[in-house]
Amino acid sequence: MKIPVGDLEFELLIPYAQIETRVKELAKQIETDYADRKPVMVGILTGSFLFIADLVKSIEMTTEVTFVKLASYFGGTSSTRQIRDDFDLTIDIKGRDLILVEDIVDTGNTMHYLIEKLKVRQPASIAVCTLLLKPEAVEVNIKELKYVGFEIKNEFVVGYGLDYREEGRNLLGIYRRRS
Numbered sequence: 001m002k003i004p005v006g007d008l009e010f011e012l013l014i015p016y017a018q019i020e021t022r023v024k025e026l027a028k029q030i031e032t033d034y035a036d037r038k039p040v041m042v043g044i045l046t047g048s049f050l051f052i053a054d055l056v057k058s059i060e061m062t063t064e065v066t067f068v069k070l071a072s073y074f075g076g077t078s079s080t081r082q083i084r085d086d087f088d089l090t091i092d093i094k095g096r097d098l099i100l101v102e103d104i105v106d107t108g109n110t111m112h113y114l115i116e117k118l119k120v121r122q123p124a125s126i127a128v129c130t131l132l133l134k135p136e137a138v139e140v141n142i143k144e145l146k147y148v149g150f151e152i153k154n155e156f157v158v159g160y161g162l163d164y165r166e167e168g169r170n171l172l173g174i175y176r177r178r179s
């Protein structure tokens, strides 16, 4: 089935039922890995808002939730490699275990930028949890990338928080651009 978003057409790639199952698996993995700690989950807005909500609901341990806002696509369908810092953390992260929660790692530039920025504040550890990874698009290797929901091809996707020109975030599954 074709779904129009803005001036483009999309088709279903990952149904919500599959996302739900995978998010629960990631939550269990995080619970096991951080059993004796109280991590800070840092959602990267805007794209991760649905993912972090579902993830946190599935984690049965104490976590803190906070957000930063970064932008890098600016309305197109490929990375500009320019990062705009819209808002920063408001908590002290020195000595804390951070889990950066992202919708998608594409070139890796956004995540690399954020990790370098946060490292200076001396957190105890940084791990990255991304719903989607495009392995063929990665330009900067992220060694902190510990939790990956799904690996996808180098295609433009929307849905479950991800947008095309601010549309499509409310779609429940992940949809890929039809060629």
Ligand code: IMP
Pocket: 047, 072, 073, 079, 102, 103, 104, 105, 106, 107, 108, 109, 110, 111, 155, 156, 157, 158, 162, 163, 164
């Ligand atoms: P990176 O810096 O190239 O890794 O890009 C990361 C950011 O670009 C993500 O947080 C998204 O906001 C955006 N992005 C990357 N790929 C897609 C996509 O396929 N659809 C929508 N946004 C994307």
